Amino acid sequence: MTAHPVPWKNGGGVTRELATHAEDGRMVWRLSLADITRDGPFSAFPGLARIHCIVEGAGHTLSNETTRLEARPLEPLRFDGGSPLDCRLRDGPCKAFNVIYDPARVTAGSEILVDGPVPAVEGRQVLFVVSGSLEGVDADRLGPGEGIVTGTAAGAVVTGGGTVVQVRILPV
Template identity: 55%
Template sequence: MRFSADTARPVAWKNGGGVTRELALHEDGGKMVWRLSLADIAQSGPFSPFPGLSRIHTVVAGAGHRLTGDGVSLAAQPMQPLAFDGGLALDCQLRDGPCRAFNVIYDPRATRAQASVLRGGNWVGESGPQALFVAAGSLVLDGIGGFACGEGLVLDSAARGRVSADGAVILVRFFPVRD
Protein backbone atom coordinates (compact mmCIF):
# COMPACT_ATOMS: atom_id res chain seq x y z
CA MET A 1 0.00 0.00 0.00
CA ARG A 2 1.50 3.32 -1.12
CA PHE A 3 0.87 6.55 0.81
CA SER A 4 1.77 10.22 0.48
CA ALA A 5 1.78 13.14 2.89
CA ASP A 6 0.69 15.34 -0.03
CA THR A 7 -2.64 13.53 -0.38
CA ALA A 8 -3.29 12.75 3.31
CA ARG A 9 -5.86 15.10 4.80
CA PRO A 10 -4.47 17.42 7.53
CA VAL A 11 -6.39 17.28 10.81
CA ALA A 12 -5.91 19.90 13.54
CA TRP A 13 -4.88 18.69 16.98
CA LYS A 14 -7.44 19.10 19.75
CA ASN A 15 -5.12 21.56 21.53
CA GLY A 16 -4.47 23.60 18.35
CA GLY A 17 -0.70 23.14 18.60
CA GLY A 18 -0.34 21.61 15.16
CA VAL A 19 -1.82 19.32 12.54
CA THR A 20 -1.32 15.67 11.68
CA ARG A 21 -1.75 13.62 8.53
CA GLU A 22 -2.66 9.95 8.87
CA LEU A 23 -0.52 8.07 6.35
CA ALA A 24 -1.46 4.46 7.04
CA LEU A 25 -3.58 2.52 9.51
CA HIS A 26 -3.69 -1.20 10.33
CA GLU A 27 -6.66 -2.53 12.27
CA ASP A 28 -7.63 -6.00 13.44
CA GLY A 29 -11.23 -6.70 14.40
CA GLY A 30 -12.04 -2.98 14.32
CA LYS A 31 -9.21 -2.13 16.75
CA MET A 32 -6.13 -0.14 15.84
CA VAL A 33 -2.95 -2.22 15.79
CA TRP A 34 -0.75 0.61 14.46
CA ARG A 35 -0.95 3.99 12.79
CA LEU A 36 1.63 6.00 10.84
CA SER A 37 1.27 9.77 10.75
CA LEU A 38 3.15 12.95 9.95
CA ALA A 39 2.73 15.81 12.43
CA ASP A 40 3.52 19.48 11.98
CA ILE A 41 4.41 20.87 15.41
CA ALA A 42 3.80 24.62 15.13
CA GLN A 43 4.29 25.70 18.74
CA SER A 44 5.38 24.53 22.17
CA GLY A 45 2.64 23.08 24.36
CA PRO A 46 0.99 19.86 25.53
CA PHE A 47 1.78 16.69 23.60
CA SER A 48 -1.17 14.44 22.75
CA PRO A 49 -1.25 11.38 25.02
CA PHE A 50 -2.33 7.94 23.74
CA PRO A 51 -3.10 5.88 26.88
CA GLY A 52 -2.39 2.15 26.52
CA LEU A 53 -0.36 2.66 23.34
CA SER A 54 3.34 2.95 22.54
CA ARG A 55 4.93 5.54 20.30
CA ILE A 56 8.00 6.03 18.10
CA HIS A 57 8.56 9.69 17.23
CA THR A 58 11.11 10.80 14.63
CA VAL A 59 11.74 14.47 13.84
CA VAL A 60 12.12 14.71 10.05
CA ALA A 61 12.31 18.52 9.65
CA GLY A 62 13.34 21.30 12.03
CA ALA A 63 15.67 21.36 15.02
CA GLY A 64 13.57 19.09 17.23
CA HIS A 65 12.19 19.57 20.71
CA ARG A 66 12.22 18.37 24.31
CA LEU A 67 9.39 16.39 25.90
CA THR A 68 9.02 16.71 29.65
CA GLY A 69 6.55 15.36 32.17
CA ASP A 70 6.34 13.85 35.61
CA GLY A 71 9.99 12.82 36.10
CA VAL A 72 10.52 12.35 32.36
CA SER A 73 12.72 14.35 29.99
CA LEU A 74 13.15 13.16 26.40
CA ALA A 75 15.14 14.85 23.62
CA ALA A 76 13.60 14.52 20.16
CA GLN A 77 16.56 14.98 17.80
CA PRO A 78 16.37 15.13 13.99
CA MET A 79 16.38 11.69 12.33
CA GLN A 80 16.75 9.80 15.62
CA PRO A 81 13.73 7.56 16.36
CA LEU A 82 12.57 8.08 19.94
CA ALA A 83 10.47 5.31 21.50
CA PHE A 84 8.32 5.98 24.58
CA ASP A 85 5.06 5.19 26.35
CA GLY A 86 2.31 6.91 24.35
CA GLY A 87 0.21 7.43 27.48
CA LEU A 88 2.68 9.81 29.15
CA ALA A 89 1.42 13.33 29.83
CA LEU A 90 4.17 15.36 28.20
CA ASP A 91 4.83 18.99 27.39
CA CYS A 92 6.72 19.85 24.19
CA GLN A 93 9.26 22.69 24.07
CA LEU A 94 10.44 23.44 20.52
CA ARG A 95 14.20 24.01 20.15
CA ASP A 96 14.36 26.51 17.33
CA GLY A 97 11.01 26.95 15.62
CA PRO A 98 8.42 24.55 14.21
CA CYS A 99 9.25 21.00 13.25
CA ARG A 100 7.71 17.99 11.55
CA ALA A 101 7.70 14.47 12.96
CA PHE A 102 6.90 11.00 11.65
CA ASN A 103 4.98 9.01 14.26
CA VAL A 104 4.31 5.33 14.78
CA ILE A 105 1.59 4.74 17.35
CA TYR A 106 0.90 1.10 18.14
CA ASP A 107 -0.83 -1.24 20.55
CA PRO A 108 1.94 -3.12 22.41
CA ARG A 109 -0.53 -5.91 23.27
CA ALA A 110 -0.90 -6.65 19.53
CA THR A 111 2.52 -5.86 18.03
CA ARG A 112 6.01 -4.58 18.69
CA ALA A 113 7.52 -1.91 16.46
CA GLN A 114 11.10 -0.92 15.79
CA ALA A 115 12.25 2.06 13.70
CA SER A 116 15.59 2.86 12.10
CA VAL A 117 16.84 5.35 9.52
CA LEU A 118 18.29 4.13 6.23
CA ARG A 119 20.85 6.46 4.61
CA GLY A 120 22.05 6.66 0.99
CA GLY A 121 22.94 3.36 -0.64
CA ASN A 122 21.58 -0.08 -1.44
CA TRP A 123 19.08 -1.67 0.92
CA VAL A 124 17.94 -5.28 1.24
CA GLY A 125 14.99 -5.73 3.58
CA GLU A 126 13.85 -8.74 5.52
CA SER A 127 10.47 -10.40 5.19
CA GLY A 128 7.59 -9.52 7.47
CA PRO A 129 5.35 -6.51 8.01
CA GLN A 130 7.17 -3.22 7.54
CA ALA A 131 6.72 0.35 6.40
CA LEU A 132 9.09 2.73 4.62
CA PHE A 133 8.76 6.54 4.71
CA VAL A 134 11.01 8.80 2.65
CA ALA A 135 12.02 11.68 4.93
CA ALA A 136 14.63 13.14 2.52
CA GLY A 137 15.83 12.39 -0.99
CA SER A 138 14.24 9.43 -2.75
CA LEU A 139 13.89 5.66 -2.69
CA VAL A 140 13.63 3.23 -5.62
CA LEU A 141 12.47 -0.31 -4.85
CA ASP A 142 13.15 -3.11 -7.34
CA GLY A 143 9.95 -4.17 -9.09
CA ILE A 144 7.85 -1.59 -7.20
CA GLY A 145 9.03 1.83 -8.33
CA GLY A 146 10.18 5.15 -6.98
CA PHE A 147 9.19 7.21 -3.97
CA ALA A 148 9.89 10.90 -3.35
CA CYS A 149 10.18 12.79 -0.07
CA GLY A 150 6.93 12.47 1.90
CA GLU A 151 5.93 9.20 0.27
CA GLY A 152 6.12 5.62 1.45
CA LEU A 153 4.56 2.22 1.52
CA VAL A 154 3.56 -0.69 3.72
CA LEU A 155 4.89 -4.14 2.80
CA ASP A 156 4.38 -7.68 4.07
CA SER A 157 7.34 -9.14 2.21
CA ALA A 158 11.02 -8.55 1.66
CA ALA A 159 12.08 -5.80 -0.76
CA ARG A 160 15.31 -4.37 -2.06
CA GLY A 161 16.27 -1.05 -3.55
CA ARG A 162 18.36 2.06 -3.33
CA VAL A 163 18.16 5.17 -1.13
CA SER A 164 19.47 8.29 -2.94
CA ALA A 165 22.84 9.70 -1.82
CA ASP A 166 21.06 12.58 -0.04
CA GLY A 167 18.30 10.28 1.24
CA ALA A 168 16.94 9.32 4.61
CA VAL A 169 14.23 6.68 4.79
CA ILE A 170 12.53 5.61 8.02
CA LEU A 171 12.09 1.84 8.18
CA VAL A 172 9.49 0.56 10.64
CA ARG A 173 9.35 -3.17 11.28
CA PHE A 174 6.44 -4.79 13.08
CA PHE A 175 6.78 -8.02 15.08
CA PRO A 176 4.09 -10.29 16.56
CA VAL A 177 3.64 -10.30 20.31
CA ARG A 178 4.36 -13.72 21.80
CA ASP A 179 2.46 -14.85 24.89
Protein backbone atom coordinates (compact mmCIF):
# COMPACT_ATOMS: atom_id res chain seq x y z
CA MET A 1 0.00 0.00 0.00
CA THR A 2 1.90 3.01 -1.23
CA ALA A 3 0.76 5.94 -3.30
CA HIS A 4 1.67 9.39 -4.54
CA PRO A 5 0.07 12.46 -2.95
CA VAL A 6 -3.01 13.88 -4.67
CA PRO A 7 -5.06 16.98 -3.76
CA TRP A 8 -8.03 16.57 -1.44
CA LYS A 9 -11.46 16.66 -3.01
CA ASN A 10 -11.81 20.28 -1.73
CA GLY A 11 -8.19 21.24 -2.56
CA GLY A 12 -7.31 22.00 1.08
CA GLY A 13 -4.55 19.41 1.49
CA VAL A 14 -3.13 16.18 0.09
CA THR A 15 -3.87 12.51 0.57
CA ARG A 16 -2.34 9.25 -0.55
CA GLU A 17 -4.90 6.73 -1.75
CA LEU A 18 -3.65 3.40 -0.42
CA ALA A 19 -6.34 1.01 -1.68
CA THR A 20 -9.82 1.18 -3.16
CA HIS A 21 -12.64 -1.17 -4.09
CA ALA A 22 -15.41 -0.32 -6.55
CA GLU A 23 -18.44 -2.22 -7.85
CA ASP A 24 -20.58 -1.23 -10.82
CA GLY A 25 -18.42 1.88 -11.27
CA ARG A 26 -19.13 3.13 -7.71
CA MET A 27 -16.72 3.31 -4.80
CA VAL A 28 -17.48 0.76 -2.09
CA TRP A 29 -14.51 1.67 0.11
CA ARG A 30 -11.29 3.66 -0.02
CA LEU A 31 -8.27 3.75 2.28
CA SER A 32 -6.04 6.80 2.40
CA LEU A 33 -3.39 8.59 4.42
CA ALA A 34 -4.03 12.34 4.65
CA ASP A 35 -1.60 15.13 5.53
CA ILE A 36 -3.52 17.76 7.50
CA THR A 37 -1.32 20.84 7.62
CA ARG A 38 -3.74 23.72 8.20
CA ASP A 39 -7.14 24.67 9.55
CA GLY A 40 -10.01 24.74 7.08
CA PRO A 41 -12.97 22.88 5.61
CA PHE A 42 -12.97 19.08 5.57
CA SER A 43 -13.97 17.34 2.32
CA ALA A 44 -17.55 16.07 2.42
CA PHE A 45 -18.53 12.72 0.90
CA PRO A 46 -22.36 12.66 0.83
CA GLY A 47 -23.86 9.18 1.20
CA LEU A 48 -20.64 7.72 2.59
CA ALA A 49 -19.36 7.03 6.10
CA ARG A 50 -15.87 7.63 7.49
CA ILE A 51 -13.45 6.20 10.00
CA HIS A 52 -10.65 8.68 10.69
CA CYS A 53 -7.63 7.80 12.85
CA ILE A 54 -4.77 10.16 13.70
CA VAL A 55 -1.49 8.27 13.23
CA GLU A 56 0.94 11.18 13.59
CA GLY A 57 0.65 14.48 15.47
CA ALA A 58 -1.74 15.73 18.16
CA GLY A 59 -4.92 15.62 16.06
CA HIS A 60 -7.67 18.17 15.51
CA THR A 61 -11.28 19.13 16.12
CA LEU A 62 -13.97 18.74 13.45
CA SER A 63 -17.02 20.91 13.96
CA ASN A 64 -20.00 22.76 12.55
CA GLU A 65 -22.98 24.53 14.15
CA THR A 66 -24.35 21.30 15.70
CA THR A 67 -21.42 18.87 15.87
CA ARG A 68 -18.04 18.75 17.60
CA LEU A 69 -15.78 15.72 17.04
CA GLU A 70 -12.34 15.29 18.61
CA ALA A 71 -9.81 13.41 16.46
CA ARG A 72 -7.15 12.16 18.88
CA PRO A 73 -4.06 10.02 18.22
CA LEU A 74 -4.84 6.32 17.76
CA GLU A 75 -8.55 6.71 18.59
CA PRO A 76 -10.58 5.75 15.50
CA LEU A 77 -13.37 8.28 14.97
CA ARG A 78 -16.53 7.30 13.05
CA PHE A 79 -18.76 9.91 11.45
CA ASP A 80 -21.06 10.72 8.54
CA GLY A 81 -18.86 11.46 5.54
CA GLY A 82 -21.43 13.90 4.16
CA SER A 83 -21.33 16.24 7.16
CA PRO A 84 -19.98 19.71 6.33
CA LEU A 85 -17.18 20.05 8.90
CA ASP A 86 -14.38 22.50 9.57
CA CYS A 87 -11.03 21.31 10.91
CA ARG A 88 -8.99 23.08 13.57
CA LEU A 89 -5.55 21.58 14.29
CA ARG A 90 -4.79 20.89 17.94
CA ASP A 91 -1.02 21.45 17.97
CA GLY A 92 0.44 21.58 14.47
CA PRO A 93 0.18 19.30 11.45
CA CYS A 94 -0.97 15.69 11.69
CA LYS A 95 -1.55 12.61 9.52
CA ALA A 96 -4.72 10.55 9.48
CA PHE A 97 -5.48 7.06 8.22
CA ASN A 98 -8.95 7.20 6.63
CA VAL A 99 -11.56 4.68 5.62
CA ILE A 100 -14.37 6.08 3.47
CA TYR A 101 -17.09 3.57 2.67
CA ASP A 102 -20.61 3.11 1.36
CA PRO A 103 -22.72 2.00 4.36
CA ALA A 104 -25.40 0.66 2.00
CA ARG A 105 -22.89 -1.91 0.68
CA VAL A 106 -20.49 -2.64 3.56
CA THR A 107 -19.99 -2.15 7.27
CA ALA A 108 -16.61 -1.19 8.66
CA GLY A 109 -15.05 -1.13 12.10
CA SER A 110 -11.60 -0.32 13.42
CA GLU A 111 -9.36 -1.34 16.31
CA ILE A 112 -5.88 -0.38 17.44
CA LEU A 113 -3.59 -3.38 17.93
CA VAL A 114 -0.39 -3.37 19.98
CA ASP A 115 2.39 -5.97 20.37
CA GLY A 116 0.98 -9.46 20.06
CA PRO A 117 -1.02 -11.69 17.73
CA VAL A 118 -3.50 -10.17 15.29
CA PRO A 119 -6.99 -11.39 16.23
CA ALA A 120 -8.94 -13.29 13.60
CA VAL A 121 -11.88 -11.39 12.10
CA GLU A 122 -14.54 -12.20 9.53
CA GLY A 123 -14.43 -10.70 6.06
CA ARG A 124 -11.77 -8.53 4.52
CA GLN A 125 -9.40 -6.68 6.77
CA VAL A 126 -6.85 -3.93 6.45
CA LEU A 127 -3.72 -3.81 8.59
CA PHE A 128 -1.81 -0.49 8.58
CA VAL A 129 1.46 -0.28 10.54
CA VAL A 130 1.86 2.93 12.55
CA SER A 131 4.98 1.86 14.48
CA GLY A 132 7.04 -1.29 15.05
CA SER A 133 6.33 -4.04 12.54
CA LEU A 134 3.81 -6.61 11.39
CA GLU A 135 5.15 -10.08 10.64
CA GLY A 136 3.68 -13.15 9.01
CA VAL A 137 0.91 -11.90 6.70
CA ASP A 138 1.38 -12.17 2.90
CA ALA A 139 4.82 -10.56 3.33
CA ASP A 140 7.84 -11.20 5.47
CA ARG A 141 7.59 -7.96 7.42
CA LEU A 142 5.75 -4.67 7.10
CA GLY A 143 7.09 -1.50 8.73
CA PRO A 144 5.70 1.94 9.61
CA GLY A 145 3.55 3.44 6.86
CA GLU A 146 3.03 0.08 5.16
CA GLY A 147 -0.11 -2.00 5.13
CA ILE A 148 -2.05 -4.79 3.52
CA VAL A 149 -5.62 -5.68 2.56
CA THR A 150 -6.20 -9.37 3.23
CA GLY A 151 -8.86 -11.99 3.82
CA THR A 152 -6.94 -13.56 6.66
CA ALA A 153 -4.21 -12.60 9.07
CA ALA A 154 -3.74 -16.06 10.56
CA GLY A 155 -0.38 -16.15 12.29
CA ALA A 156 0.31 -12.42 11.94
CA VAL A 157 1.99 -10.72 14.89
CA VAL A 158 2.56 -7.06 15.80
CA THR A 159 6.16 -6.76 17.08
CA GLY A 160 8.83 -4.26 18.08
CA GLY A 161 6.67 -2.16 20.40
CA GLY A 162 4.34 -1.83 17.45
CA THR A 163 0.96 -0.27 16.81
CA VAL A 164 -1.28 -1.33 13.93
CA VAL A 165 -4.66 0.02 12.79
CA GLN A 166 -6.94 -2.93 11.96
CA VAL A 167 -10.04 -2.26 9.84
CA ARG A 168 -12.72 -4.89 9.23
CA ILE A 169 -14.89 -4.61 6.12
CA LEU A 170 -17.99 -6.81 5.77
CA PRO A 171 -20.74 -6.86 3.15
CA VAL A 172 -24.12 -5.61 4.37
